[in-house]
Amino acid sequence: YQRRVRGNLKVPCRTFPVRYHEKFYKELLNSPELTRLAYFNDVLVGAVCCRFEQKPETPSALQLYIMTLGVLAPYRRLGIGKKLLEYALELCEKKKEVEEVYLHVQTNNEDAIAFYKKFSFEVVGTIQNYYKKIEPPDCFILRRHIRGTPSNPSVVTSSDK
Numbered sequence: 001y002q003r004r005v006r007g008n009l010k011v012p013c014r015t016f017p018v019r020y021h022e023k024f025y026k027e028l029l030n031s032p033e034l035t036r037l038a039y040f041n042d043v044l045v046g047a048v049c050c051r052f053e054q055k056p057e058t059p060s061a062l063q064l065y066i067m068t069l070g071v072l073a074p075y076r077r078l079g080i081g082k083k084l085l086e087y088a089l090e091l092c093e094k095k096k097e098v099e100e101v102y103l104h105v106q107t108n109n110e111d112a113i114a115f116y117k118k119f120s121f122e123v124v125g126t127i128q129n130y131y132k133k134i135e136p137p138d139c140f141i142l143r144r145h146i147r148g149t150p151s152n153p154s155v156v157t158s159s160d161k
Contacts (some may be wrong), residue, residue, distance in 0.1 A: 046071035048084035099148035
């Protein structure tokens, strides 16, 4: 089962210019409720993979980090990405300690930025040289407030990929 899931996850993760280490896939297998796969006619076409983290400035609160959310190009604009993101947001609603959701987006990925802005995400910062081996190497931090006190936008959170 784990080998099949890990292999399946690698398919939508190929939509990203970043390559993930085996540790990334093992982490996903340890928390299956934080990963959702999307199929279209029995073909794996997308995935969202998340993790809960403590908020740096409020240790009693959590934030959801969306590590990846991707849909294979031929299946975009069919509502699949929307369903995957809605799943991640539902995780936040179920867990009352979650105050925010955040993610990183490559600075030139205008489609992704526009997509997230439709769901009330805001660009709250930039990390220079976040990505290795891809151009541009910089990313934006996008954040959506769920409940509680909003984070300080200058706080840079996880840089794990």
